[in-house]
Amino acid sequence: MLSRVANNLYWMGRNIERADHLARYSKANYFSSLDAPILKTYDRKFVLESMLYMAGIFDMEDINERDVLFKIGLDAQNPNSIISNVTSARENARGARNAISTDLWEAINKYYHLVINYPPEIYLTTGLFDFSQMISDQTSIVGSKIYATLLHDEEWAMILIGMYIERGLQIIRIINSKLNDIYKIEIAGNTETEMSFEWSNLLRCVESFDMNRKYYRSIPNREQVLEFLMLNAACPRSIAYALNGVRRYEEKISRNENQDGNTTSFKIRKLAEQYKYLSYDEFKDDIYKLLNSTQNKLMEIGSEFEKKYLSF
Secondary structure, X not given: OOHHHHHHHHHHHHHHHHHHHHHHHXXXXXXXXXXXXXXXXXXXXXXXXXXXXXXXXXOXXXXXXHHHHHHHHOOOOOOOOHHHHHHHHHHHHHXXXXXXXXXXXXXXXXXXXXXXXXXXXXXXXXXXXXXXXXXXXXXHHHHHHHXXXXXXOHHHHHHHHHHHHHHHHHHHHXXXXXXXXXHHHHHOOOOHHHHHHHHHHHHHHOOOHHHHHHHHOXXXXXXXXXXXXXXXXXXXXXXHHHHHHHHHHHHHHHOOOOXXXXXXXXXXXXXXXXXXXXXXXXXXXXXXXXXXXXXXXXHHHHHHHHHHHHOO
């Protein structure tokens, strides 16, 4: 596999995953707030600030709903917007056209045209739910084509490495964003019982509410939600699951190379093993430290992976 093709496949996976998480967070956070039992959570500015925080946008001085929604969704000048990520995914798929199936290419191409042709005025007024749901649906279709129409070889593994690295980073961003929201709400004097709405909202942001309820059979609280989304390797939207995914598909490419402490493979395995044996009690007093450390290590792994396999 050429490094150029590997680079296209890797970033195609990352772009698809990033757009999906931006859309899901925006939808869940925006619409759940309409039924919020806490006055602070119902506040429009509070919701918009949360969306900007998750999207990594900190330079907007005048926060109004139309500008925030446009910046996150359809602003082609913002390299991290949903439309920019979908466009990049399509361009990367085009660059690796000979390495992917016709079915996958057509799914990504359709996804792109649905996004760029979505009427901005509808999106900014009544279309946020439908637009976000469309992103989730198209991501699922593209994901099914990746699994069902490609040979499960090194090129397929390259796409999934990109997807799982990005998933791990996005889950960390979502958890950090919700912890920031919850901190603001606690400062406002709300009780732990009232916080259960926000913990439920965090689960909905990553489509894990129903499975969390099935697993714990109780009202969501801080410990069970963070344990579920960080450590539960059976939850497909957990950090542990994402790290195991990176490890699993990187092994398919590295082919059991020498595992000294400086190799990318070793660092991936070490980080995945750390989460395998962690318990909530070990990090409950400084969750931000663990999240930020994991984020930095995952970004470092991503950079080293690019230098090793994707430079051309």
